[in-house]
Amino acid sequence: MKILCIGRNYAEHIAELNNERPSEPVLFLKPDSAILRNNDPFYLPDFSNDIHYEVEIVLKISKIGKNIETKFAHKYYDEIGIGIDFTARDLQSKLKEKGLPWEKAKAFNGSAPISNFINKEELGDLKNLKFDLKINGETRQSGDTAMMLWDFDAIIAEMSKYFTLKKGDLIFTGTPAGVGKVNMGDRLVASIAGSEMLNFEIK
Numbered sequence: 236m237k238i239l240c241i242g243r244n245y246a247e248h249i250a251e252l253n254n255e256r257p258s259e260p261v262l263f264l265k266p267d268s269a270i271l272r273n274n275d276p277f278y279l280p281d282f283s284n285d286i287h288y289e290v291e292i293v294l295k296i297s298k299i300g301k302n303i304e305t306k307f308a309h310k311y312y313d314e315i316g317i318g319i320d321f322t323a324r325d326l327q328s329k330l331k332e333k334g335l336p337w338e339k340a341k342a343f344n345g346s347a348p349i350s351n352f353i354n355k356e357e358l359g360d361l362k363n364l365k366f367d368l369k370i371n372g373e374t375r376q377s378g379d380t381a382m383m384l385w386d387f388d389a390i391i392a393e394m395s396k397y398f399t400l401k402k403g404d405l406i407f408t409g410t411p412a413g414v415g416k417v418n419m420g421d422r423l424v425a426s427i428a429g430s431e432m433l434n435f436e437i438k
Contacts, residue, residue, distance in 0.1 A: 236403040238265035238347055239394050240291075240320060244384050244409025251412050260385050260393045263337055265407075271348035274435040279419060280343060283323035288417050289410035290368035290376045290425050293318040294387060295352050296404040303395040308388035311400060314352035317366055317425045317432045320407050321346040324416075349405065350425065350432035358428060362386060369424045370417070378411035385409075 242261035243254055271277060279286060295314040303311060320341070327340035358364055361380060368376040380386065385393065390408055394400065417423070417437045425433040 236267055236401065236405070237398070238267070238269060238405045238407065239398060239400075240265060240341070240407040241385065241390055241394075241409045244390075245378070245382055245411045246384065247382075247412035251414070257384075260390065262394060262397070263341060264398075265342040265347050268344055269342055269347040270405075271345050271435070274433065275348075276436045276438045277319075277321065277345055277348060277417075278438050279417075280323070282343075283326050283340075285323065285325040286417050287322045287324045287414050288368065288370070288375070288423060289320040289322060289414050290366065290378065291318055291320055291407045291410050292316075292364065292366055292378075292380065292427070293349055293352075294391070294406040294408065296400045296402060296406065299399065299401050301395050301399040303392050303400070305388050305392040308391035308395075311391055312387070312406075313355060315355050315358060315361075315427070316350040316352040317427050318347055318349040318405075318407055319368075319423065319425065319433070320410060321348075321417075322414075347405075347407070348423075348433060348435060353427075364428065366425070366427045368413075369426075370421050372422075375415060376411055376413035380408075382411065383409060
């Protein structure tokens with residue numbers, strides 16, 4: 236299995252990082268070694284002093300597909316969860332300045348905590364799905380899929396042009412505004428439509 240991610244998919248997040256608004260989706264990958272399950276703690280790595288949280292809705296691919304048309308994309312996922320795309324922001328900035336790939340800043344061990352997954356039919360309108368991240372009880376990010384530049388089906392269609400999607404693959408769909416640094420001892424709680432899905436500690 237693989238983890239496919241889209242960057243810069245919420246306009247306010249693009250603005251807060253002073254990034255250029257993309258004309259097409261920004262895609263990148265994480266290896267399966269990035270996954271953290273079962274609310275396991277995230278251990279701060281020694282190669283960065285500025286690890287940022289980015290809460291995202293995560294899709295689980297349910298069948299194999301490539302070159303998927305947007306109108307059929309909804310048939311390729313049945314379950315939805317939530318995850319954190321941890322980013323070594325200091326390292327990413329250095330790599331971007333040199334025009335180098337982001338992998339060291341995005342794809343390191345444990346950089347993709349994920350929740351359990353629930354049937355998408357339980358969530359109602361997926362084009363107006365609210366989610367949030369609290370740190371130590373304070374809301375830091377509030378997202379709504381209505382604010383996406385590219386919705387779930389558009390993301391799947393775009394990704395499947397380049398990467399064959401396989402059953403069990405995970406798609407991180409982008410983060411809203413409000414990203415920031417995590418610190419040792421922080422407690423992260425992520426929810427979809429008010430239901431807690433993810434709850435873990437930074438160590």
